Each structure stands twice: as structure tokens, then as C-alpha cells.
Amino acid sequence: MATLEIAYNIILPIFIVVGLAAWIDHKHAIDPHAMSRLLIYFFSPALVFRSLAFMEIPAGEAGLLIGNTLIVSITVGIFGYLLARNLRFDRHLESAFVLSMVLLNAGNLGISLNRLAFGQAGEERAVLCYIGSSILGNTIGVFLASRGSMSTRAALLNILKTPIPYTMAAGILVNTSNAQLPDPIVEAVDIIADAAIPGMIAVLGIQLSRTLRASRQQKSGSPSKLKTAMVAAGMRLLVAPLIAFPLTAFLGMSGLTRDVAIVQASMPTAVLAGVLATEFGADAEHVTTTILIGTIASIATLSIILSIVM
Numbered sequence: 001m002a003t004l005e006i007a008y009n010i011i012l013p014i015f016i017v018v019g020l021a022a023w024i025d026h027k028h029a030i031d032p033h034a035m036s037r038l039l040i041y042f043f044s045p046a047l048v049f050r051s052l053a054f055m056e057i058p059a060g061e062a063g064l065l066i067g068n069t070l071i072v073s074i075t076v077g078i079f080g081y082l083l084a085r086n087l088r089f090d091r092h093l094e095s096a097f098v099l100s101m102v103l104l105n106a107g108n109l110g111i112s113l114n115r116l117a118f119g120q121a122g123e124e125r126a127v128l129c130y131i132g133s134s135i136l137g138n139t140i141g142v143f144l145a146s147r148g149s150m151s152t153r154a155a156l157l158n159i160l161k162t163p164i165p166y167t168m169a170a171g172i173l174v175n176t177s178n179a180q181l182p183d184p185i186v187e188a189v190d191i192i193a194d195a196a197i198p199g200m201i202a203v204l205g206i207q208l209s210r211t212l213r214a215s216r217q218q219k220s221g222s223p224s225k226l227k228t229a230m231v232a233a234g235m236r237l238l239v240a241p242l243i244a245f246p247l248t249a250f251l252g253m254s255g256l257t258r259d260v261a262i263v264q265a266s267m268p269t270a271v272l273a274g275v276l277a278t279e280f281g282a283d284a285e286h287v288t289t290t291i292l293i294g295t296i297a298s299i300a301t302l303s304i305i306l307s308i309v310m
Contacts, residue, residue: 006310007303010116014109014201015299021205022212032206035199036275043199044107045167046192048134051127052171053181053189062128064251065261069106069132072243072265076235077102077140083231091147093228096283099144100232100290103270104240106133108200109298110264117306122260129264131168137272138164145276204271208295211274211288229286233268233294237301241266259309266305268294 024030055062080101084094104110107130114126142162174181181189244265248258269291277284 003303003307006117006306007299010113010306011299011302013116014112017198017201018205018208018295021202022209023205025206025209026213030206032203032210033278035203035206036279039196039199039203040272040275040279041163043192043196044134045163046189047107047127047196048131048164049167049171049174050189050193051124051131052168053174055124055128055175057124057128061125061257064253065125065128065257066132066135068244068247068251068253068261069104069129069264070136071247072240073102073104073133073136074140075243076240079239080232080235083235089228092283093286095144095147096277096286097228097232099141099273099277099282100229100269100287101236102144103137103141103273103276104133104236104265105204105267105270105295106130106264107197108204108271109295110267111197112201113302114260114263117263117310118256118260121256125257125260126264129261133264133270133272134164135168137270137276138162141272141276142280145273145280145282147282200271203275204295207271207274207288208292211292225286226289229289229293232286232290233297236269236290236294237266237297241301241305262309263302263305266298266302268298 025032057065077098080098081094084097089097106126110133111123111126111130115123118125173179241262244262248261253261269287271291274284274288274291276282277287
């Protein structure tokens with residue numbers, strides 16, 4: 001499929017929804033904190049639980065998808081950390097810089113994109129990559145976001161306050177024990193989980209709207225911060241796929257599983273990074289600017305990646 005055709009048929013529909021959410025926020029000033037907390041503590045945990053509890057993909061394949069996501073993101077984060085140390089960033093900016101490279105948008109953008117590109121089977125595999133990203137977000141992500149404004153001990157304690165690790169454990173337990181949940185509980189989980197992806201896309205639009213508005217208000221701005229955000233976005237979009245292509249070959253991944261793993265690894269910075277930065281006191285301006293730059297640039301980069309793998 002041609003790059004422009006991919007951009008039109010697969011990527012554009014998602015960005016239409018993002019744009020509508022941004023426009024509604026511009027008109028009605030939606031509270032992003034309330035929506036973000038609903039995603040962190042309500043919708044996303046249900047999506048993760050459902051994906052693990054009722055997963056039909058073989059365990060080995062699922063492990064490769066999750067493992068690939070973890071390895072690529074941590075490797076990019078290590079590069080980011082070494083670069084931040086070399087450039088002598090302060091602790092506040094260093095934490096935000098690494099955070100914006102570790103967390104990829106496997107949920108808001110990734111699941112929807114893979115569903116449009118590869119159908120239901122692609123979505124199921126994309127959710128597993130999202131689980132890998134959620135593991136990072138709710139452990140290393142929370143630690144990095146908290147580390148920018150509090151002690152290491154307090155940052156580590158914040159990890160225990162997020163629900164995703166517990167819902168992951170519950171989902172794995174249900175799956176491995178072949179437990180049969182009552183129908184009302186299954187239906188309730190479905191209702192909550194189905195709201196996660198639309199909610200993520202809406203929050204992406206709202207966050208981008210707020211970031212754009214803030215950048216306009218800071219007319220003189222901070223050129224150094226803008227440059228730093230561009231570096232972070234570039235590393236997230238360009239370095240990650242360069243790692244993912246040989247890594248998937250090394251892990252023996254093939255077919256749809258390989259394609260989804262590469263596409264997910266090539267996502268821009270996650271909205272969750274901005275959510276965590278705001279919630280736990282990291283440099284939210286840097287993170288949201290990186291999200292804005294990376295998300296816009298990903299229209300081109302993801303179109304190219306999809307044209308290679310499809």
C-alpha cells in the first residue's frame with residue numbers, strides 16, 4: 001500500500017477524532033486532569049485486565065510482543081539518559097526527557113492504528129504491546145515523573161498507588177486458572193474496557209490542544225526547551241524503529257506479530273507521559289511539547305513504517 005494511501009485511509013481517521021477533541025476542548029475547556037485520572041484508575045485497568053484474562057494468543061507470542069516493547073523502550077530510554085547526562089540537564093528536566101522517550105503511545109494511537117491497518121487480529125496484538133507499555137508507564141514512568149520533584153523513596157512508593165500492576169496480576173490469574181467469571185462481571189468489564197480507546201484518543205486531542213495553547217501564550221518561549229523536546233521526539237520516532245527492526249528478527253518474530261511489534265515500537269511519546277508528568281510533578285511543559293511535536297511528525301513517520309511492513 002502506498003504511503004499517501006496509508007496516511008489517508010489509516011492515520012487520518014484517528015487524527016480527525018483527535019482534532020475534534022481538541023476543538024471541543026478549545027470551545028468548552030474540558031478538564032484533562034479528571035479524564036486522565038479516569039483513564040489511569042478506571043478505563044485502562046479494565047482494558048488490561050480483559051486483554052490478559054481472555055487472551056487467546058499463544059503465551060509465547062504474547063511474551064515476545066510484550067518483551068519487544070519493553071526492550072525497545074528501555075533501550076531508547078538508556079540512550080536518552082546518557083544524552084541527558086552528557087548535556088548536564090538538571091534532575092527535573094532529565095527525568096522528563098527520559099520519560100518522554102520511554103513511554104510510547106501504544107494505546108491512544110497504537111491500538112486504533114493497528115486495528116485500522118491489520119483488523120481485529122492486529123488490535124489483539126497491539127493491546128499486548130500496550131500492556132508492555134503500561135508496565136513501563138506504571139513502574140518506571142511513575143518513578144521518573146515522581147523523581148523530578150520528590151525523593152527516590154517517595155517516587156518508588158507512588159508505583160504502588162497505581163492499579164494497573166494489580167489488574168495485570170488479576171488478569172493473568174484468571175487466564176491461567178481458567179476461572180469462569182459471572183456474566184454480569186464480564187459484561188461490566190467489557191463496558192468499561194470499550195471506553196478506554198475512545199477516551200485515550202480524546203485525551204490525546206485535549207492534551208495537544210492545551211500544549212498548543214500554552215506554546216502560543218509563551219511567545220518568547222524557551223528555545224532550549226523546544227530544541228530539547230525536538231530531540232526527544234526525534235529519538236522516539238527514529239531511533240526506536242531502528243532498534244525494533246533488527247530486534248524482531250533476532251527474537252524470531254514474523255508475519256503479523258512482527259509487523260504490529262514494529263509499528264507499536266515506532267509510536268510517538270504517549271499521552272500517559274504527560275498525564276504522569278502533570279500528576280506527579282515532572283517537567284510537564286517539556287513532556288507535552290514532545291508529545292505535540294512527536295504526534296504531528298508521526299503522521300509522516302508512521303505512514304512510512306506502515307508502507308514498509310504492509
